[in-house]
Amino acid sequence: MGTDGSAWIVSRTARAPSNIAVIKYWGKRDEDLILPLNSSISVTLDPNDLSATTTVSTSPDFDADRLWLNDKEVSLSSHRYVSCLKELRDRATDVKDEKTGIVITKEDWKHLKLHIVSKNNFPTAAGLASSAAGFACLVFTVAQLMGIKESFPGELSTIARRGSGSACRSLHGGFVKWEMGKRDDGKDSIAVPLAEHHEWDDLRIVICVVSSRQKEVSSTSGMQESVQTSPLLHYRAKEVVPKRITEMEEALSKRDFSSFAKLTCADSNQFHATCLDTSPPIFYMNDTSRRIIGLVERWNKSEGSPQAAYTFDAGPNAVIFVPQKSGGALLHRLLYEFPPPEGMNLSSYVVGSTELLEALGIDK
Ligand code: ADP
Ligand code: DP6
Ligand code: CO
Numbered sequence: 001m002g003t004d005g006s007a008w009i010v011s012r013t014a015r016a017p018s019n020i021a022v023i024k025y026w027g028k029r030d031e032d033l034i035l036p037l038n039s040s041i042s043v044t045l046d047p048n049d050l051s052a053t054t055t056v057s058t059s060p061d062f063d064a065d066r067l068w069l070n071d072k073e074v075s076l077s078s079h080r081y082v083s084c085l086k087e088l089r090d091r092a093t094d095v096k097d098e099k100t101g102i103v104i105t106k107e108d109w110k111h112l113k114l115h116i117v118s119k120n121n122f123p124t125a126a127g128l129a130s131s132a133a134g135f136a137c138l139v140f141t142v143a144q145l146m147g148i149k150e151s152f153p154g155e156l157s158t159i160a161r162r163g164s165g166s167a168c169r170s171l172h173g174g175f176v177k178w179e180m181g182k183r184d185d186g187k188d189s190i191a192v193p194l195a196e197h198h199e200w201d202d203l204r205i206v207i208c209v210v211s212s213r214q215k216e217v218s219s220t221s222g223m224q225e226s227v228q229t230s231p232l233l234h235y236r237a238k239e240v241v242p243k244r245i246t247e248m249e250e251a252l253s254k255r256d257f258s259s260f261a262k263l264t265c266a267d268s269n270q271f272h273a274t275c276l277d278t279s280p281p282i283f284y285m286n287d288t289s290r291r292i293i294g295l296v297e298r299w300n301k302s303e304g305s306p307q308a309a310y311t312f313d314a315g316p317n318a319v320i321f322v323p324q325k326s327g328g329a330l331l332h333r334l335l336y337e338f339p340p341p342e343g344m345n346l347s348s349y350v351v352g353s354t355e356l357l358e359a360l361g362i363d364k
Helices: 079-090 130-145 154-161 166-172 220-230 231-254 257-276 287-303 325-335 355-357
Strands: 010-017 018-023 028-029 040-044 051-059 066-069 070-076 114-122 175-178 192-193 205-206 309-311 319-324
Touching: 010 166, 018 166, 018 231, 018 257, 018 309, 028 220, 040 166, 040 231, 079 130, 079 154, 079 175, 114 130, 114 220, 130 154, 130 166, 130 309, 154 166, 154 192, 166 175, 175 205, 175 231, 220 257, 231 257, 257 287, 257 309, 257 319, 287 309, 287 319, 287 325, 319 325, 325 355
Parallel strands: 066 114
Antiparallel strands: 010 051, 018 040, 040 175, 051 114, 066 070, 175 192, 205 319, 309 319
């Protein structure tokens, strides 16, 4: 009860961006703790573009933990939600809500229930890392509500990782490495920031939404099947990725676009080859995805050096990296190959910054 005897409600809201891997995570060595077979590197996107927004509330009137995702109630019974919430409750502290003056003690958090309302501003389960934005946001918002401070750097990322592996990387901006770690308890399997994005401020990211349909094979079950059946996956995790991680860190620290582009495209292609090497094979890309690869490859070949780099997560949607000076040329090529459907105007087909629209001659 509140200080005046009335029932109360205390809430927090936060937003977390999605991230796209340039050196991919695909395969776990521990399914429960979500420990990966290899380290990975990603770039966190601008939350104005792709993000989850989550409000978490608590009240003595609530009788169960509940989640509404994109306006529909979904079950919280999955092991992933259960372990994230348990890890957070274990770390809850005494807090005083500034707005209401309500004091909630460490002991209270053990019994108080949470209502979680989350919305993604981009397609869910379509290969644009909604699980990353979603779980990073959930963990961050609950941690704010419960007054949780990290007891070691990266602690919150170890909790987000329990929701979805890729989520640990969304707790930082810019380029982020998820260290696979060596320990069995996962305490060293954390996300660490690499170069800040603004330090590579002439790099632009173009997202081509090829399909917003939910994928048929979730990332979780896809990678389980690959671990069980793909020899390429094990070779990749052991022999290929460790070298690529070092090379990618070097390319990022030097702002070497050419090496960055070669590594990014090669790693996306090997990840999708691993999916094809899985039995039964998994096809995340479609014909449109392959046409985008063709477009970038032809452009890079005709110029004699990388002008752009593509990558595809577990879905058909393309993420293209391009130096600012080549951004306009990339957009013109994309629009020539994929003109807007009849009747749709360019400004609703291409959505983005003023800079991007100006490159196309669109006035906003
Ligand atoms: P994606 O490629 O979008 O990451 P995944 O198959 O990895 O697809 O994960 C999709 C799942 O992530 C959803 O079915 C849901 O369980 C969870 N998820 C997505 N968005 C959120 C969110 N905002 N809050 C909580 N969970 C979310
Ligand atoms: C292809 O993190 O969605 O996007 O840990 O099972 O939730 P779970 O899987 P998820 O897998 C992401 C796979 C990827 C590559 C990456 O983000 O590194
Ligand atoms: Co995901």
